[in-house]
Amino acid sequence: MLELRHRGGCPGPGGAVAPPPREGEAAGGDHETESTSDKETDIDDRYGDLDSRIDSDIPEIPPSSDRTPEILKKALSGLSSRWKNWWIRGILTLTMISVFFLIIYMGSFMLMLLVLGIQVKCFHEIITIGYRVYRSYDLPWFRTLSWYFLLCVNYFFYGETVADYFATFVQREEQLQFLIRYHRFISFALYLAGFCMFVLSLVKKHYRLQFYMFAWTHVTLLITVTQSHLVIQNLFEGMIWFLVPISSVICNDITAYLFGFFFGRTPLIKLSPKKTWEGFIGGFFSTVVFGFIAAYMLSKYQYFVCPVEYRSDVNSFVTECEPSELFKLQSYSLPPFLKTVLRRETVSLYPFQIHSIALSTFASLIGPFGGFFASGFKRAFKIKDFANTIPGHGGIMDRFDCQYLMATFVHVYITSFIRGPNPSKVLQQLLVLQPEQQLNIYKTLKTHLIEKGILQPTLKV
Amino acid sequence: MTELRQRAVREPDAPPEDKESESEAKVDGETASDSESRAETAPLSASADDTPEVLNRALSNLSSRWKNWWVRGILTLAMIAFFFIIIYLGPMVLMIIVMCVQIKCFHEIITIGYNVYHSYDLPWFRTLSWYFLLCVNYFFYGETVTDYFFTLVQREEPLRILSKYHRFISFTLYLIGFCMFVLSLVKKHYRLQFYMFGWTHVTLLIVVTQSHLVIHNLFEGMIWFIVPISCVICNDIMAYMFGFFFGRTPLIKLSPKKTWEGFIGGFFATVVFGLLLSYVMSGYRCFVCPVEYNNDTNSFTVDCEPSDLFRLQEYNIPEVIQSVIGVTTVWMYPFQIHSIALSTFASLIGPFGGFFASGFKRAFKIKDFANTIPGHGGIMDRFDCQYLMATFVNVYIASFIRGPNPSKLIQQFLTLRPDQQLHIFNTLRSHLADKGMLTAAEDE
Numbered sequence: 001m002l003e004l005r006h007r008g009g010c011p012g013p014g015g016a017v018a019p020p021p022r023e024g025e026a027a028g029g030d031h032e033t034e035s036t037s038d039k040e041t042d043i044d045d046r047y048g049d050l051d052s053r054i055d056s057d058i059p060e061i062p063p064s065s066d067r068t069p070e071i072l073k074k075a076l077s078g079l080s081s082r083w084k085n086w087w088i089r090g091i092l093t094l095t096m097i098s099v100f101f102l103i104i105y106m107g108s109f110m111l112m113l114l115v116l117g118i119q120v121k122c123f124h125e126i127i128t129i130g131y132r133v134y135r136s137y138d139l140p141w142f143r144t145l146s147w148y149f150l151l152c153v154n155y156f157f158y159g160e161t162v163a164d165y166f167a168t169f170v171q172r173e174e175q176l177q178f179l180i181r182y183h184r185f186i187s188f189a190l191y192l193a194g195f196c197m198f199v200l201s202l203v204k205k206h207y208r209l210q211f212y213m214f215a216w217t218h219v220t221l222l223i224t225v226t227q228s229h230l231v232i233q234n235l236f237e238g239m240i241w242f243l244v245p246i247s248s249v250i251c252n253d254i255t256a257y258l259f260g261f262f263f264g265r266t267p268l269i270k271l272s273p274k275k276t277w278e279g280f281i282g283g284f285f286s287t288v289v290f291g292f293i294a295a296y297m298l299s300k301y302q303y304f305v306c307p308v309e310y311r312s313d314v315n316s317f318v319t320e321c322e323p324s325e326l327f328k329l330q331s332y333s334l335p336p337f338l339k340t341v342l343r344r345e346t347v348s349l350y351p352f353q354i355h356s357i358a359l360s361t362f363a364s365l366i367g368p369f370g371g372f373f374a375s376g377f378k379r380a381f382k383i384k385d386f387a388n389t390i391p392g393h394g395g396i397m398d399r400f401d402c403q404y405l406m407a408t409f410v411h412v413y414i415t416s417f418i419r420g421p422n423p424s425k426v427l428q429q430l431l432v433l434q435p436e437q438q439l440n441i442y443k444t445l446k447t448h449l450i451e452k453g454i455l456q457p458t459l460k461v
Numbered sequence: 462m463t464e465l466r467q468r469a470v471r472e473p474d475a476p477p478e479d480k481e482s483e484s485e486a487k488v489d490g491e492t493a494s495d496s497e498s499r500a501e502t503a504p505l506s507a508s509a510d511d512t513p514e515v516l517n518r519a520l521s522n523l524s525s526r527w528k529n530w531w532v533r534g535i536l537t538l539a540m541i542a543f544f545f546i547i548i549y550l551g552p553m554v555l556m557i558i559v560m561c562v563q564i565k566c567f568h569e570i571i572t573i574g575y576n577v578y579h580s581y582d583l584p585w586f587r588t589l590s591w592y593f594l595l596c597v598n599y600f601f602y603g604e605t606v607t608d609y610f611f612t613l614v615q616r617e618e619p620l621r622i623l624s625k626y627h628r629f630i631s632f633t634l635y636l637i638g639f640c641m642f643v644l645s646l647v648k649k650h651y652r653l654q655f656y657m658f659g660w661t662h663v664t665l666l667i668v669v670t671q672s673h674l675v676i677h678n679l680f681e682g683m684i685w686f687i688v689p690i691s692c693v694i695c696n697d698i699m700a701y702m703f704g705f706f707f708g709r710t711p712l713i714k715l716s717p718k719k720t721w722e723g724f725i726g727g728f729f730a731t732v733v734f735g736l737l738l739s740y741v742m743s744g745y746r747c748f749v750c751p752v753e754y755n756n757d758t759n760s761f762t763v764d765c766e767p768s769d770l771f772r773l774q775e776y777n778i779p780e781v782i783q784s785v786i787g788v789t790t791v792w793m794y795p796f797q798i799h800s801i802a803l804s805t806f807a808s809l810i811g812p813f814g815g816f817f818a819s820g821f822k823r824a825f826k827i828k829d830f831a832n833t834i835p836g837h838g839g840i841m842d843r844f845d846c847q848y849l850m851a852t853f854v855n856v857y858i859a860s861f862i863r864g865p866n867p868s869k870l871i872q873q874f875l876t877l878r879p880d881q882q883l884h885i886f887n888t889l890r891s892h893l894a895d896k897g898m899l900t901a902a903e904d905e
Binding site: 181185188192196198202204208219222372408409415417430438439441 | 625626628629632639640643644646648651652654655659662663666714813816817820821823824825853856859860861870871873874885886889892893
């Protein structure tokens with residue numbers, strides 16, 4: 001991690017301070033030694049100028065140190081640097097995919113922890129970039145406040161979902177009952193405490209920087225925490241809703257790269273000069289096919305298909321159920337032109353495979369916009385990678401940039417087209433009502449169910 | 462509106478008459494921003510005087526300090542009178558006013574962003590900001606409208622489809638804006654564009670969620686809208702008065718004119734004011750009842766049986782006050798107890814919203830958010846203390862006052878699958894049987 005101290009007159013180590021000719025008038029790199037103490041120039045002004053200049057005036061943040069492990073370096077020392085880079089990327093890709101499979105095998109709880117871990121790391125990466133851009137590593141309180149806000153927002157979101165899924169567990173414990181009932185109030189109070197601390201921590205010459213970092217933190221929270229929260233909700237719907245979208249995005253990344261490598265000619269967008277139309281379209285078709293096949297293979301297993309439930313007797317997560325209609329093979333008649341090609345009348349498909357086409361299409365057509373957004377962001381702040389966590393690939397954010405929109409899309413898709421409201425949440429809200437209201441609802445429901453023939457009127461308890 | 466052009470030429474003079482005119486049009490205590498600005502950095506103001514001519518002539522013979530006082534006073538009374546008229550006109554007009562205030566606040570903050578980043582000419586950006594405002598508003602109002610207008614929505618076929626796929630449609634609209642943003646990135650302006658994108662989103666987060674929660678509170682009963690807002694306004698005015706007459710110890714470096722005496726005096730005055738106001742308002746149905754949409758008359762009605770919160774009850778006064786007042790019990794509405802909580806929040810935490818706005822103005826070296834209201838500044842200046850209040854009231858209501866909405870639960874229930882419905886029904890039945898609510902006859 002680049003060690004950047006506050007530019008109070010001591011130039012940072014290494015390449016942190018840009019060469020003087022690039023700096024421009026008053027907001028200069030080496031000018032501060034004279035200006036800070038006597039003139040009391042507002043530090044905000046110097047950084048304010050940073051904002052108004054066009055991008056090329058802003059110094060580049062040099063890349064951080066190389067983190068490739070020694071073993072790999074020794075093994076590949078004989079190859080040329082281009083192939084070496086290729087090999088490192090390839091090996092790391094396979095490693096990441098194997099880790100992914102391992103965690104899937106270990107179950108939904110581990111997956112949840114993994115998602116949480118990734119979220120915290122992404123937040124850390126983006127905040128670190130913000131610090132580097134504003135050189136505000138020493139602002140009073142700020143690191144504490146950023147992590148505090150992360151904690152608050154996570155507490156709020158996980159409290160909302162945990163209450164639904166762990167309803168039976170929660171009903172047993174008295175303290176948890178209290179926390180759940182007043183959850184919103186407690187979360188709001190926690191957030192307010194952070195807000196007031198921020199206001200009290202405003203320091204005279206650093207207002208603008210502090211407001212920037214405040215806004216930066218909030219936008220980062222908006223992106224990373226909501227996405228990870230939605231990913232976990234998708235996961236609870238059934239692991240297949242977690243696996244197929246993520247794999248489609250990864251597959252799109254890899255196949256677009258391969259198609260671009262072999263057939264690429266027409267550039268796609270000025271933002272990422274290495275992307276090509278051939279890669280884009282080739283990636284699209286391969287991802288749809290891949291999604292189709294992956295959906296077929298995964299739909300067979302209850303482990304992937306069933307909603308994740310918390311069983312209080314075994315005190316763990318179980319995925320056992322009667323698979324819903326979506327995951328039962330059905331016969332579809334082929335449209336006429338496919339009939340002649342495949343020489344079959346009907347084909348047996350899982351309905352989920354039709355949905356997987358929609359998911360893959362989104363992953364290939366709109367997912368890349370998340371990647372372009374991240375590329376634009378990196379160019380705007382003149383960084384090459386978000387961080388250097390994964391050798392050859394960059395930071396965690398670099399791997400997950402295309403996933404941003406995917407999680408939200410899958411969640412919106414599920415709530416709009418697949419399932420209605422969550423039954424356990426409805427039950428939970430029912431139990432919170434006043435007894436008279438419950439009785440009224442009970443009577444209404446009974447009449448409704450009898451009308452529909454779901455409940456037999458003659459049945460006695 | 463502050464007229465700001467490119468800061469291509471720094472104004473080293475910062476003309477003396479500029480400082481004087483600023484000291485004339487002083488707003489509540491943000492004068493330290495003037496003292497902070499140095500000669501070489503020009504403050505982003507030099508605003509045009511928006512006071513109507515009529516007032517200018519009427520007050521022309523007074524000294525400038527008193528003139529300012531009178532302008533502020535008259536405008537305050539005008540705004541309060543306007544507030545009363547709107548309340549009289551009913552909930553629908555209130556909703557529209559809240560939306561207009563929201564749009565104006567958004568416009569003010571975005572304009573400041575433009576001025577700070579000199580990015581008035583960035584391609585597409587104005588369009589995209591307004592487009593995002595529209596999307597987020599569509600999403601929020603769609604979520605609430607379907608609850609409150611449920612029967613109306615179910616009747617009309619196009620509305621029903623819109624409400625069923627509401628999230629999907631909102632998400633698609635937002636995505637379109639997002640993709641347009643990515644496609645509009647121009648080579649030399651990436652950073653500016655990302656800043657403006659971030660600025661827009663944070664503004665939306667603040668402004669739109671607050672206004673949405675205000676409308677939620679309004680539907681709960683107009684008293685939940687009026688009492689909090691009045692408490693914040695009262696706290697502003699009372700703290701100013703107490704500070705004016707008794708003020709000595711400064712409160713916070715951020716706003717040098719605020720004093721501890723004003724803060725504490727304002728706190729007590731606001732609590733008393735809240736108690737009195739809730740006593741007066743709890744008597745009237747039109748304030749106390751939830752706003753409902755009546756299908757037959759196709760309008761909003763406020764007619765109901767007031768809940769327990771708004772019925773006079775007898776409370777025993779603790780002994781210590783008994784000897785002072787000489788009365789053993791007192792008749793109060795339970796709502797008045799809640800109003801103490803609301804007033805306390807308005808006086809103790811509400812000002813932090815004001816400090817936040819002051820810090821913001823100093824950070825970007827602006828004197829006021831805009832110049833819409835003569836003597837007061839922009840709409841945001843008036844509403845800065847209200848930020849947190851609306852959220853607090855909403856969270857308070859959701860946590861302590863009402864539970865989930867029964868009719869909404871029934872709707873959700875009806876969309877479930879039959880086996881899920883049966884499961885819930887049976888659970889409810891056993892729960893009620895446990896509580897002894899079900900007699901054998903009722904279970905038939």
